[in-house]
Amino acid sequence: MRRIYLESIIGIFICFFVGLTAYEFSVYRWTTDYEYLLEEYEASAHQEMLQNILDNQGPEQALSAISLFTKTTRNTLTTFSSDDSIPERVSKYFSLNTGMKVYFDEDRDLWIRLDGIDATFLYSPNEESLVRQKVEFENSLIWVFFGTSFVLYGVVHLLIIFRRVNKLEKATLKFAQGDLSTRAETSSSSAIGSLNRSFNIMADRIYHLIETNRALTNAVAHELRTPIFRIQWQAELLKETSMSVSQQATVESIVEDTEEMEQMVDELLCYSKLDTQHIELECQTISPILLIEGALGRWKKETSFEIILLNSEHIEGKIFVDKKLLTRALDNLVRNAIKFTKSKILIEVHEEREVVSIAIHDDGPGIETEHLSRLFDPFYVGSKARNKSKSGHGLGLSIVKKICEQHEAQVDVGRSQILHGALFTLSVPLCNKPADNHIQ
Incomplete structure (x- = not known):
């Protein structure tokens, strides 16, 4: 029984992690990640806004807007004055895509270039800021609550199944020990699908079969008593008549056989009586x-x-x-x-x-x-x-x-x-x- 429940809880965890893996591949690997796409749209809009400020208000106002945006969004700004100082992958991307002014690296950090300023700007999250620490904590807390609720549901569900199976097991053992009146509960709070009802149908059929067999045995034993008594009575009468030695021996054998049959009938009746569950003892x-x-x-x-x-x-x-x-x-x-x-x-x-x-x-x-x-x-x-x-x-x-x-x-x-x-x-x-x- 414990092995069944252990296999069930392991199976639930396996299904859980398989589901997460399937979600990861279906959302982030095999199809377009629209969350990343939205980030790219926002980055392009931000770059265009900065470029507009640069063109109309000058470099100082553009740099001021960049600084304000960095502070407000709790990011860290890094300025690279030449391509030699930026990572090769970023430099290669901008050189191959001359019309592109924004780029997200593998850490999803944002790189921006502006026409008129010979520099590359990097926005990276400020992990030491209180807001970002709270966000990170809440993201972790979501998984804690999700995992806890999942485990709690699995354990409670298995306990409910265990209680129902335990009731059915007790009923089965009582029935196997001879209490043929035992039946499993069929209420919705105790049943395991249709298993309890199927057990009761089986128990009813077995009970009917055994009771029919008992009644037949008892009836046959009762009915045998009369012909056995007649045979005994007639054999006793024969013993009183004149017979040869061999005939006398045959009659004696008949009497012995009928006495043995009478003893067997007596035992059958006694066993049939004792086999009843509610016999009244004196x-x-x-x-x-x-x-x-x-x-x-x-x-x-x-x-x-x-x-x-x-x-x-x-x-x-x-x-x-x-x-x-x-x-x-x-x-x-x-x-x-x-x-x-x-x-x-x-x-x-x-x-x-x-x-x-x-x-x-x-x-x-x-x-x-x-x-x-x-x-x-x-x-x-x-x-x-x-x-x-x-x-x-x-x-x-x-x-x-x-x-x-x-x-x-x-x-x-x-x-x-x-x-x-x-x-x-x-x-x-x-x-x-x-x-x-x-x-x-």
Whole structure:
């Protein structure tokens, strides 16, 4: 962003100096400089007036007029009595142009000759005079004001653009972070051309697409429940009839598949509900240790692996959460560890900096680095073999992330330094108000 503004201000200065250069060439180099032409007309008129005074009133009056003009115009008069004492370029000009009596040199100093006086007069500005010093100062001051106003305009203009771009950037980031209701301001004081309106059109289309997808997923999940229940019910009836061993095994397989489908539908409905921005949480203040200990017995019944709770006696803080949802998040993380562990699982609890962290270690193979960035994406399964007993449906960890977002909590994944397997850490803010530290 800073590079854009730096390039803009440099571009403005380049355009400014290119414009000045173009003005210099177009006015003073490629066309007639009418300011200089006017000076030559005035010089010729002055010479003719002096010549008229010389012819009618004599040399003394002409010299007096020259002296008066020099004093009045704040110039310096230099008189050259012979051509040998004047610059060669001036002498050459008068010798080649015998009819010309005035000449401006490269410094725009005026040289004059009069018929009847054997001398050449030079008018040059008196730079020490107060008037000319003031004129020079004012000319310099014009450029100072012009340059300052130009820079001030450029800076203010860029600041206005920066403020508008910054607003649009914030809206874009909020939208990218999941707040699909975010829209850019379209007022004339905030818009950048039609960019804000185009962003809102894009956001509306994306929002409609996502909401349509959510509604479709939710509707399909709801509609699947009835046929799945019918299949389960009919399969249970079949189990009560006399069948061969192979038929019995087939019916058992059907029941298992329908149970798996039912679990997938349940996860779809849960994810669809959590994906809504304005879900109503049934929060209560509870001790994280009591929450874990309440689920620990159930977890141990689901596996033969050892599950150990560490640091439980040092945790005194309370958390304000939806007990049912947070328990489900812990269930998903622990059951994920059960799928991949080899012998045991450690649940470690830490409390620091207004946050309680629940770390779940396993001694399984861990998670490859290539899967870490997408592990919490819905339906993403790191295992290419897609073994359902191991990988599941790809919604468990996504549900954990959504539950954390609803509680302003955070879930991270890495490698355990204790068991050298996977490490999932659930970080939940502690209650900040003393009145909230009451266990319900």
